[in-house]
Amino acid sequence: MTNPCIICVAITGSLPTKENNPAVPITVAEQIESTHEAFEAGASIAHCHVRDDQGKPISDPDRFAALKAGIEKNCPGMIVQLSTGGRSGAGQARGGMLPLRPDMASLSVGSNNFPTRVYENPPDLVDWLASEMIAYDVKPEIEAFDLSHIFQAAKMHKDGRIRETPYVQFVMGVKNAMPVDREVFDFYVHTVKRLFGKDAPWCAAGIGPNQIVLNEWAISSGGHARTGLEDNVRLDRDRLAPSNAALVKRAVELCDKYHRPVASWQQAREILGLRAA
């Protein structure tokens, strides 16, 4: 297998705190430094959330702008992906950063349960976020928490609400949502190939100790991999991850194991059909 593997690093997320792991970057300065280390270790996409001065998740466009500018300056070429996830704001505030024209943004196309609440993605908000992504030339990454989300992405692509072939990420292991199940994973891969073509790129993320499981499944199956402290703060049961870069290195080792080169940012942009940096 020679197709390069894109490693995405989800640096911060909405939930982890310094109490969970002191290496979780919270301030923009910490986020830029942590992203730079992860970039040097092999990540070519930075999936980003921002926090307020108390560390709470927000969707403040100014803070996103500062983070995006810092990554572009310190990690030239790296793909910046901003989160429009529902933990950081409500309604259209979730898309208030899209006019910054990041390379990519996450897009959830359906609702499901999260550990303690409903992850609400009502159809009108999904359509509005998708239309803003078209208006500002932002490539969506479809967060598939359920099989139906892959079909919804296909429908949105077919009727023009998503412009290019959807790039789907399978998210497994969120409590109360899709568990980590190999047969479902294989069916997800099969479904993406059936709906979007056998060479359509896809990626996968696992939560907590399942991060490494999903990394291995994706890398050995020709997909792309997401790692980072947003999804998992530990190296193993006994050790906290010392950095985002340490989690990226773990994914790089799996790429070596399965004879997949790690995608450079140039290769990642080509695979995803993104504009040159």
Ligand SMILES: [Zn+2]
């Ligand atoms: Zn996220």
